Amino acid sequence: MTTTKNATHREPMTESETLREDLEYTRQHLADTVQELTRRLNVPHRMKETASSAGHRMSGAAGQTGQMMKGAAGRTGQMMKQVPSAMQGLPATGKRHPKATAAVGGAVVLGAGAMAWLARRHK
Template sequence: MKHRDDISETEALRLELEQTRQHLADTVQQLTHQLNVPLRLKEGAAERGSRLKANAGMAGERIRANAGYAGLRVKDTATQVPTLTKQHPKTTAAVGGAVLLGAGAAAWLATHRK
């Protein structure tokens, strides 16, 4: 009976030794990865690049959706301009004069700059 106990104890020690070796190998591999700065920089850059692409895609979708909405708003507003002009002729004249004055000032500045 002692012989069987010795074998099972030996096997238990072998298993424990193998587990310790595996744990040590994993630890060395993790440390090697952490000390490989160029590799870690590349991995981080790749991850940030992927996030940027994903965010840019979502932003593009939002811009397209908002542009469509803005286009509808401009179209709606443009169709209302004749009615608003008739309802507020003095305001229309003042805004038109201000636009012409600004355009004239911009043209004058463009030709007189040195």
């Protein structure tokens, strides 16, 4: 390796200077490697970091879920207000399609019950 001491004079480095430079580079590289290994082997610290990160993610997800549930409950309330007007035409439809009417009615009751349960659960 024949590098120069000074770029303006272009004097070649002596063998001992080259060895010193290589030694310094090797020391720095070794120090960086030891530091990285120490960080990786510090399991308790890494576990705390991971747990903290997971806790923050869970808090955020819980907040978003709560907001989504409030929005869904509001929309369900609005839809339930429209049910009485839709019920007026139901007798004629029920006579024409009794099985379909029973299936739809069961689904509506099941959905309303599920929403009520979820709303009570998240209060």
